[in-house]
Amino acid sequence: KTGSPDLFPICDGPGEASVAFFEPQVNTDRRAGVLTRSLRLLIPLRGPEIQMQDQEKSEARDRRQPGRSSTNSLWAGRSKVDPAPPSLNAQTLPALFVAQALERRFLPFARCRHFESLAWEVVSWNRTAHEVLLLANLLKERCGVKPGDRVAIVSSTRYEWIVADLAILSIGAVSVAVYHSLTSADSGFVLWDSDAQVVFAENEEQVRKICEISKDPFEVPQTEYAPAGQITYSVRHIISFEALSAQVDCASLHLYHDVCSAEARASLSDDSTFDSLRQISQHVKATDLASIVYTSGTTGAPKGVAQTHDNHVAMLDSVMLSGLVGRGEGVFLYLPLAHSFARLIAYAVVSSGGDLIFSAVTDRKKSKFQPTQILRDLSDSDPLIFPSVPRLFEKVMEGLSQPKVFKEKVAKWAVDVTADARRGTLGTGFVAKQKLKLASRIIPRVREKVFGKKLLYCISGGAPISVEALEFFQDLGVLICEGYGLTETTPAMAANIPNQMKFGTVGRLFECNEVRIAPFDGEIEVRGRNVASGYWKCPKATADAWDAEGWFKTGDIGEIDEEGFLKITDRKKDIIVLAGGKKVPPAYIEGKLKNSGFISNALVFGERRPYLIALLTLNEANVRAALEEQGHTLPPGGQAIAQDPNVRALLSAEVSRMNAKLASFEQIKRFEALAEDFTLENGLLTPSLKLKRRLVIERFSAQIDAVYARPGLE
Numbered sequence: 001k002t003g004s005p006d007l008f009p010i011c012d013g014p015g016e017a018s019v020a021f022f023e024p025q026v027n028t029d030r031r032a033g034v035l036t037r038s039l040r041l042l043i044p045l046r047g048p049e050i051q052m053q054d055q056e057k058s059e060a061r062d063r064r065q066p067g068r069s070s071t072n073s074l075w076a077g078r079s080k081v082d083p084a085p086p087s088l089n090a091q092t093l094p095a096l097f098v099a100q101a102l103e104r105r106f107l108p109f110a111r112c113r114h115f116e117s118l119a120w121e122v123v124s125w126n127r128t129a130h131e132v133l134l135l136a137n138l139l140k141e142r143c144g145v146k147p148g149d150r151v152a153i154v155s156s157t158r159y160e161w162i163v164a165d166l167a168i169l170s171i172g173a174v175s176v177a178v179y180h181s182l183t184s185a186d187s188g189f190v191l192w193d194s195d196a197q198v199v200f201a202e203n204e205e206q207v208r209k210i211c212e213i214s215k216d217p218f219e220v221p222q223t224e225y226a227p228a229g230q231i232t233y234s235v236r237h238i239i240s241f242e243a244l245s246a247q248v249d250c251a252s253l254h255l256y257h258d259v260c261s262a263e264a265r266a267s268l269s270d271d272s273t274f275d276s277l278r279q280i281s282q283h284v285k286a287t288d289l290a291s292i293v294y295t296s297g298t299t300g301a302p303k304g305v306a307q308t309h310d311n312h313v314a315m316l317d318s319v320m321l322s323g324l325v326g327r328g329e330g331v332f333l334y335l336p337l338a339h340s341f342a343r344l345i346a347y348a349v350v351s352s353g354g355d356l357i358f359s360a361v362t363d364r365k366k367s368k369f370q371p372t373q374i375l376r377d378l379s380d381s382d383p384l385i386f387p388s389v390p391r392l393f394e395k396v397m398e399g400l401s402q403p404k405v406f407k408e409k410v411a412k413w414a415v416d417v418t419a420d421a422r423r424g425t426l427g428t429g430f431v432a433k434q435k436l437k438l439a440s441r442i443i444p445r446v447r448e449k450v451f452g453k454k455l456l457y458c459i460s461g462g463a464p465i466s467v468e469a470l471e472f473f474q475d476l477g478v479l480i481c482e483g484y485g486l487t488e489t490t491p492a493m494a495a496n497i498p499n500q501m502k503f504g505t506v507g508r509l510f511e512c513n514e515v516r517i518a519p520f521d522g523e524i525e526v527r528g529r530n531v532a533s534g535y536w537k538c539p540k541a542t543a544d545a546w547d548a549e550g551w552f553k554t555g556d557i558g559e560i561d562e563e564g565f566l567k568i569t570d571r572k573k574d575i576i577v578l579a580g581g582k583k584v585p586p587a588y589i590e591g592k593l594k595n596s597g598f599i600s601n602a603l604v605f606g607e608r609r610p611y612l613i614a615l616l617t618l619n620e621a622n623v624r625a626a627l628e629e630q631g632h633t634l635p636p637g638g639q640a641i642a643q644d645p646n647v648r649a650l651l652s653a654e655v656s657r658m659n660a661k662l663a664s665f666e667q668i669k670r671f672e673a674l675a676e677d678f679t680l681e682n683g684l685l686t687p688s689l690k691l692k693r694r695l696v697i698e699r700f701s702a703q704i705d706a707v708y709a710r711p712g713l714e
Contacts, residue, residue: 071564072322072497072508092309093290093347094170094281096316097132100353101125102274108355111330112159113377115360120381126270128163131260133273135167135239136280138259143198143237143252147172147283150194150292154178154187154210155202156367157337159358160241160256162346164200165337169309170277172284175291176304177338180206180367182663186302188213189220190294192233194304194536199235200256203242205366210238211250221301224538242364286310292536293340295487295583304536305340311490314529315344316351318510322497324459324481325352325385332357332383334374339581340491341461345387357381371395375450382452389581390465391610393458393480396450397472414442418475447477457481457498462581464568464608467503482506484568488545488552489513490530494566505565515566516551517559523572524558525551574693576606582665584612589658589666590691596654597622601678603696604668605704611669613707615700616651617677623647642673672707674700 090096101109109125139145151168153175155161168175176194178187180202187209191199201207214234222228239254247253290312292304319325325348333349333356335342349356359377362370371392378386400412417439420426426436447455457479465482473480483495484506493515496507509515513528527550534542546552555573560566576584586604593602593614600619606612620641624634632646641647651673659667678684684696697704 071511072500091286092284097166098277101129104353110159110356112358113360115362129273130265130268131163132166133276134260136170140171145173150174150176150196151198152176152178152196153200154206156180161337170281174289179338184209184212185218188218188233194292197235198237200239202367203365204244211248214250224540293487303538305487305532306536307490307532311530314512315490318512319348321511324497327353329354329384330357331385332378334359340487357383379452382454384454384456387459389462391579411446414439415475443477463577470503488532493526502565505567508564522557524554524556527551578606579610592658614668614671616671617674639675642675670707672703
């Protein structure tokens with residue numbers, strides 16, 4: 001983890017790492033204008049194996065009609081047309097998997113690390129196909145799942161998640177992803193709304209969560225088809241990835257590793273497995289629903305985005321054409337597969353015939369996020385591509401920006417020297433050249449310690465990443481390709497790719513969609529094969545978000561420059577995107593805060609930050625009465641009462657009470673009590689008494705910064 005004394009080893013002998021140079025054209029958008037220049041990025045020297053993979057990747061790219069020049073397709077302007085490989089002729093996700101598995105049989109599909117031994121287990125495409133068939137048969141024959149039925153997966157990211165997903169899709173059922181970090185009530189809403197009767201659960205924690213919603217009533221918000229209220233919800237079958245310490249009594253229980261045991265796999269021949277997979281999936285059509293991914297709305301009621309097989313396949317074709325993920329490339333995947341960004345990366349690796357790398361499962365009973373283990377496995381596994389949300393990059397950047405030990409200070413010095421050379425401020429004399437030479441020896445060691453020896457580039461998505469972070473990692477010799485999209489676009493619209501980059505933008509469009517900028521407010525609108533057709537069981541919300549011609553309103557404000565790069569300039573909707581990529585509707589949490597008799601108004605903030613904070617205004621009469629009853633004398637009012645320790649203790653108890661009912665990423669970690677309320681008179685409320693969010697943030701920006709700078713949490 002960052003700050004560890006052994007994180008950044010430096011070169012202490014003659015055995016320096018060999019490096020090679022490549023010169024992508026990188027455009028950096030600055031306030032003074034657009035500065036275009038060629039930047040030299042240090043990367044590990046490619047050996048024969050990597051060069052062979054590059055040749056395969058180059059051959060795999062020449063497979064489609066030339067694209068438009070405004071897209072990020074490597075086909076733009078080309079005339080050569082080669083037949084598509086079998087996997088890209090597939091029209092559904094199970095057909096795509098079978099085609100690649102037949103071609104790649106004994107090659108690695110995944111690498112999984114064992115926590116105890118730290119050994120890496122390589123799982124072949126053949127074995128994965130066997131397990132997909134065994135689970136598909138379980139779903140059909142013992143669980144009674146029919147085409148179109150919804151089957152949920154409640155788990156953190158691991159190999160079994162992908163196998164379960166492919167098994168669901170193979171029989172024509174619909175995969176419903178549920179974040180493992182959700183509360184039991186929030187998980188229950190997703191299961192109830194999707195009517196999922198069969199659930200894959202990761203471990204004992206998730207199984208108990210599912211059982212809890214069948215016994216204890218939980219609140220569901222109002223939807224288009226039902227009022228708010230309390231319900232219980234029961235599922236018929238649970239398939240657990242891990243063994244349980246006690247029997248459950250809420251559903252029929254099946255254990256993944258019993259169903260997919262070595263004996264069960266040995267009973268299947270390779271040829272019969274592929275024949276059976278083709279047979280059970282032959283009735284799945286491109287227009288069939290493949291997945292429902294729930295995304296929060298501003299009202300707090302999650303909506304399920306209905307994604308078809310064609311939505312996914314169109315997106316995958318475009319990713320392949322862009323060259324963002326190619327054949328034989330190891331991709332380290334730690335992002336939650338309940339998030340559409342992670343799911344796209346996983347499908348892209350399946351589509352390209354690469355291999356996925358999964359971090360070790362550190363706890364067999366609970367779904368814990370272990371960043372230390374993830375960083376350890378990342379560097380040890382030597383991936384070629386690393387997709388992540390910006391928060392992890394920012395943590396590495398923070399560790400180097402504020403060094404605590406000698407090795408970290410040396411690493412920061414090397415990055416600073418490289419940055420000065422990029423800016424042209426290092427100089428050209430003998431001393432400057434010697435500094436740059438030494439820095440070029442240190443930087444590969446730093447990069448290798450964090451990202452492994454073979455990294456080609458990273459992919460950033462799920463939340464915006466700053467230009468400062470992109471430039472920092474560029475100086476570290478790490479190229480980060482930022483992309484953009486929404487769950488409704490399955491889930492990408494545009495991305496920077498290694499040879500087509502412009503910092504400050506989210507890249508050029510993928511081939512599968514087209515974008516227009518609304519003339520009145522500059523909202524980005526998109527349509528294409530990758531764009532979902534609507535929300536699950538929400539016709540009104542669908543009609544509000546899609547027009548009659550199929551254009552989806554993203555809620556973001558943006559512009560497309562003369563080179564075809566898309567830039568996001570503002571957010572029309574109020575959804576907060578945390579640094580980790582989680583999306584939170586602030587109005588929902590603000591409403592809960594205002595339910596307290598001591599809080600008159602609240603603003604929740606957290607855009608691009610690691611967690612949420614709140615600005616709170618006081619219902620002074622209630623606060624004063626409650627504390628005076630406890631024997632506390634309060635100052636007359638204003639800033640003094642807002643900062644009174646007894647008032648802060650009262651508010652802290654209210655925030656803690658509310659947090660107990662929220663998922664961890666929805667919780668308020670810090671708050672600030674304001675002396676001034678939000679009113680019509682001071683311009684912070686609209687005539688209809690709605691919060692002028694942007695104006696409040698601007699007026700209290702200093703307080704917001706001070707809250708994040710404060711040590712400790714509430």
